[in-house]
Amino acid sequence: MTFWTGRRSLLIGGGAMASALAAPALRAQPTRNVRIGVLSDMSGPYSANTGQGSVIGAKLAAEDFMRARPGLRVEVIQADFQNKPDVGLSMARDWLDRQGVDAILDVPVSSVALAIGGLVAEKDKVALFTGPATAALTGASCGPNHVHWTYDTWSLAAGTGRALVADGADTWFFITADYAFGHALEGDTAGFVKEAGGRVLGTARTPFPGTTDFSSFLVQAQASRAKVIGLANAGTDTVNCVKQAAEFGVTRRGTRLAGLLFQIADVHSLGLQAAQGLALSEAFYWDMNEGTRAFSSRFAPQMGGQKPGMIHAGGYSAVLHYLKAREALGDNASGRAAVGWMKANGTEDLLFGRGTVRADGRKVHDMYLFRVKTPEESKGPWDYYGTTRTIPADEAFRPMRGAGCALVPS
Structure with a gap:
């Protein structure tokens, strides 16, 4: 070569x-x-x-x-x-x-x-x-x-939103990055939550880029008494938010965290001690x-x-x-x-x-709902996910009809 x-x-x-x-x-x-x-x-x-x-x-x-x-x-x-x-x-x-x-x-x-x-x-x-x-x-x-x-936002929302509501986590509060991606991810997930019979109790919009302190937003989320805090952000924003939630003991009080775009590098950066139990959807896992x-x-x-x-x-x-x-x-x-x-x-x-x-x-293609392992469950570096559900391709992505694409025959 x-x-x-x-x-x-x-x-x-x-x-x-x-x-x-x-x-x-x-x-x-x-x-x-x-x-x-x-x-x-x-x-x-x-x-x-x-x-x-x-x-x-x-x-x-x-x-x-x-x-x-x-x-x-x-x-x-x-x-x-x-x-x-x-x-x-x-x-x-x-x-x-x-x-x-x-x-x-x-x-x-x-x-x-x-x-x-x-x-x-x-x-x-x-x-x-x-x-x-x-x-x-x-x-x-x-x-x-x-x-x-x-x-895309629809596939992430469909996997995580539907599953958590079905598991009894039917009230949500969103911490959302204030730009197009965050709004779309929040909107799609909220739609699935409501469709499944759940309720959205509130939203906190965080400035993008540059938010490092999520404490006030987490306080708002806890005050709502929502069962799930949906993180409609990505990258270091999500890592910082989850880290601070762990420091505040959010999950110890029974609130669940849903990383709506949380990937394996984010888990590695955060560590299993803080990320354990997090629900997330992805299209790929290296150890499948x-x-x-x-x-x-x-x-x-x-x-x-x-x-x-x-x-x-x-x-x-x-x-x-x-x-x-x-x-x-x-x-x-x-x-x-x-x-x-x-x-x-x-x-x-x-x-x-x-x-x-x-x-x-x-x-x-198929999507997957994962749960982040506990430190005790992990067998070593990068052994982070347990598969909760496989979402078949025909369910994983938004149907073409009615989505507004001019390339789709009517």
């Missing part, structure tokens, strides 16, 4: 790879050059769940796809958009206009992703959204040039089967031992399917044609199994 580093980029040549994860060869003439840009949070509150891990996920997909394709050259470049919409859109435009990027991956801020969805349609390129949460990307803001991989463990064994050494989360795994899966489309269609394929191929052909990899990309751009 050959590597070339420059402009924070990685050029990967073909080589012998583990056959367990290799993609099947297609009959069409191989594409000679593909350039993928990972637009992510490399140093901020979402960096542990996206960031460099998303770059590595893309790199591993390219390596596996290029097995038996020695003429294919895939370049992966990366940029930190600092979670600022103006910076992210400017970087994306420069990539598409001047740097020959074919597809943009990740984008873990919903407002930026919504803007880039319009941009790739204008430029006829591709966006593989693995990081943002808003379900609007496959609803009113769906488009012919982007797909939404891994998870032989395929996920094999991927994780390649990923972790490049991340200082950190196991992959669902967004990192989603990056691998999305890039692999996109490269299949590029090979099938050839060098001159438009972005719209590539996304059309991705929708018309089923997905398959050893991280998510078989799946589909629907007409609205939603990639569909």
